[in-house]
Amino acid sequence: MRYYMVADSAYIYEVGVGLSGEEISEDLYMEIMDLVRHKPAPTETTDYRLTVSLEWEPYQVHPVDPGELDADAALSIILGEA
Numbered sequence: 001m002r003y004y005m006v007a008d009s010a011y012i013y014e015v016g017v018g019l020s021g022e023e024i025s026e027d028l029y030m031e032i033m034d035l036v037r038h039k040p041a042p043t044e045t046t047d048y049r050l051t052v053s054l055e056w057e058p059y060q061v062h063p064v065d066p067g068e069l070d071a072d073a074a075l076s077i078i079l080g081e082a
Contacts, residue, residue, distance in 0.1 A: 003029035011057075012050045 004021035005028075006014040014021065015032050024032075031054065040048050040056055044063055048056040069077070 001026070005029075005032065007052050010051060012052060 001017055002019065003017055003024050003026055004015065004019075005012055005024050006021040012032065015024075015029060015036075017029075032050070035050060035054060035056070039050075040058075042048065042061070045060060046058050047061050048058055051057050
């Protein structure tokens with residue numbers, strides 16, 4: 001089996017099995033998957049991203065304003081229908 005990850009110089013964006021991304025060892029894949037299973041719980045204002053040094057880094061998220069566009073309205077804007 002071929003294990004891979006997609007990352008930049010700071011963060012891991014994707015891990016999986018297949019032909020995508022940079023090939024990694026099964027051991028590294030299993031280590032990353034264990035970290036993913038034990039990701040810290042997000043809060044209303046903080047979530048976490050996995051660094052290439054295999055540490056969870058907190059980052060600020062902004063609460064969604066209920067007055068913001070729903071998916072259908074956003075798609076209409078993108079398609080130039082609004």
